[in-house]
Amino acid sequence: MLKTFYIKPNEIGILYNRSDFKKILSPGTYTYFGRHWRVITYDLNQPEAKIENLELLLLTHAAELNEKLLIVRTAFNQVALVRYGQNWISVPPNQLRAFWRGFIEVEFHLFNLEESLELPAQFVEQVRGIALNGLKKFQISEYEMGLLYVQNNFVRPLEPGEYGFWVVNRDVAVRTLSRIIPNPDFPLEDVLIEKHPDFVQTYCETVHLENNQVAIIRYLGKVISILPPTSRKLFWQGVQVEIIDISNEGKLSPNLVAELVTASKDVLSLSHNSLHIREVPAQHVGLLYVNQEYQTQLEPGIHAWWVFRRSFQTEVIDLRLQTIEVSGQDILSKDKVPLRLNLTAGFRIQNALRAKNGLSDISGFLYKELQFALRAAVGEKTLDALLEDKGAIDQSVADYIRAKTADYGIEIDSVGVKDIILPGEIKTILSKVVEAEKAAQANVVRRREETAATRSMLNTAKVMEDNPVALRLKELEVLERIAEKIDRIQVNGSLDSILTELIRINRQ
Template identity: 80%
Template sequence: MWKTFYIKPNEIGILYHRSDFQKILQPGTYTYFGWHWQVKTYDLNQPEVKIENLELLLRDRSAELEPYLLVVRTAFNQAALVRVGQNWVSVLPNRLRAFWRGFIEVESHIFNLNESLELPAEFREQIRKIALDGIQKFLISESEIGLLYVQKNFVRSLEPGEYAFWNVERVVLVHNLSRIIPNPDFPLPDVLIEQHPDFVAAYCETVQLQNHQVAIVRYQGKVISILPPTIRKLFWRGVEVEVIDISNDAKLPTNLVAELVLNASERVRNFLHIQEVPAQHVGLLYINQEFQTQLQPGIHAWWIFGRSWQTEAIDLRLQTIEVSGQDILSKDKVPLRLNLTAGFRILDPLKAKNGLSDIAGFLYKELQFGLRGAVGERTLDALLENKGAVDKSVAEYIEQKTADYGIEINSVGVKDIILPGEIKTILSKVVEAEKSAQANVVRRREETAATRSMLNTAKVMEDNPVALRLKELEVLERIAEKIDRIQVNGSLDSILTDLIRLNRE
């Protein structure tokens, strides 16, 4: 029995007899006698070999297969790149892969992973746009430095450029750190300082402080960081570091106050205790709960480390305090509401602050007590007649209370005395009656004076005819003012005589 097999031009065949490998068949027609011949064909457009029991065949018939196959075998510490035409294939450790020769150009490259995980530059260029198993790519821009870590251990720095590494059974990471930022977040800086001094010396500025030191770090003349005592930190080279000893004096000089307090960021100011003392004020400084000194007007700042700080600005100007809405019973049990104003000035800030925890609260309470005492011992009439007595009484009381605390009382005065509605009504009636009686007295006094004046005038006229005539003329003038026209017949003397005669009749 004859069997014929046809191998296409883009195929290759393997001849088997009773499942035993016989030989490789190139494209063409083949005829064999017998029932037990068979041929398996493989499409050469798929260049990777998919032969069953390939490893066994290579062991027993390698001489026959070698002309047709590119065999790639990797050990546990090896990986390979295979170029198949224009494509690339990665071969991981402990692998066996084969590719058909001849139809498509193939070549292989073996890499020893113990020597280096990085792919050489010529391979990086060729696989730039190809994603391959077991290979990880990184890009470091021109403004960055890369830190290469393998299995979480720092290996070396990477300058700007493209990189590719085998990451087979290994964790390969690259931390991209900006060179524009002078204080990036270095991963595990203590490890870098202690274990990799060469890298630190080449790229970094190390700052390590004692427990009595702080540091100001500047970049291009600008403060970028404040470092507290005992810290250790890395910066890129190019920064300026000023180390300050704060063991004896933690106060900032004037130039640093201007730089750190007025112009720096809020993060920088968090390391400072700042107190602004306005004009006409004085500041009190306490360190570790103990008074140290008085502060003149201006901005003062101290490093906060290692001490507790308290400061307070005391106003030395004349101040006022209001005691409003005080409901008090007078001596005669009349409920009153009073408002009091007092002016005071702090003469001795230290004595006032050390003796009083709340100066304004103390003054308010004592003024309240003084006002209640002054009002409670006086009747309503006495209060209304002499409010100044209340002011004087309260002033004397509060002056005694504040004498030991360096506080001067400038003035005390009751602004308002507010009466209940029914008391207002009663007082209004009393005032109305008093004013009405006064009006009657004045009216009677005026009537008496007018009558006395008329009597005196009559006596003058009786003894003096000329004065009488003048009075007559005055009366005539008044009459003329009230009529439209007057006609005179005869002389003025006869008219006046007739008028007088009529009056007499």
């Protein structure tokens, strides 16, 4: 019995008799006698040869197989890259793979993972854009620095460029840090400082502070960080470090106040947790307490202290003239008349330290004492006395409050009652009293004027009786008034006869 086999030009075949390997067949036609012959063909467009029992065949037919096949064998600590044509594949450890030679150019490269996990640069360029199993690629930009970690342990820094690392049975990670940010978040800074001094010395600036030191870090002249005592911090090289001893007073110089407090909001936010800041306005004074103890007075301006190792409290006292109002005080006068009074007082603080140390609440103290003084001043006078002399209340209250505040460094400038409010029924009674008084005064004035008018008329009559000329002038005056009320008058006779007739008519 004959069997004929045809191998196409793009194929290759392996001839078996029963299960025994006989030979590799190139493209062509083959005829064999017997029924137990068989041929397995492989498409050369798929260069990897997936041959059954390859390991066993290599033991018995290695020479013939190596002539037609590229054999790739990897140990437990090896990986391989295989290129066929323009394509690449990776071969993990403990693998046996075969690729046909001749139809497509095939080559392979073996890498020892014990020596290095990094793929050489020339291969990184060749496999750019190709996804390979077991290979992780990283791109470090020109403004970045990469930190290579294997199994979470730092290995080395990576400069800008392309990298590939085998990740077979190992965790490989690259953490990128910006080089344009001088204070990035270095991972596990203490570990880097302790375990990798070469990296730190080459790339970084280390700041390590004692318990009485703070540090100001600047980059290109701008403050980028403020470090508290006992800090340890990494920065990229190129920063400027100023270390300040705060073992004494801890107060900032005017230059630092201008740089850290009155500068930009970004810098102020950096110093927010490091400084105690107090602004004392003009015509005010500040009191500084350190660890609950008074230290000194503060002049107008902006003051700042490092808060580390101390507690700071500051009080700002207004030295200008201030007013306090005591309103709606219901008080009985000496004659039991209920009154409501409003009082205002002006005061200024002369000695801020005495006032603050002696009084916990200056305004509350003044308000209470003014209440007491007002009640005492009003309660010892009758309503009439209060209404006649309201200034007496002011003087009494002023004398009382000045005596009370003298020991606390407070000067009372003025005290005055603004309003005395009477009950409605008292207002009505007082209105009637005033109305009666005014009516009586008006009656007296009227009687006085009538008496004066009668006396004047009597004096005039006596003058006319003794002086005919004056009488005649009076008659002419009367004639003039009458003539003002008559449109036309006809005179017959002399002026004497007219006056005589007028007098006679008047008497009738």
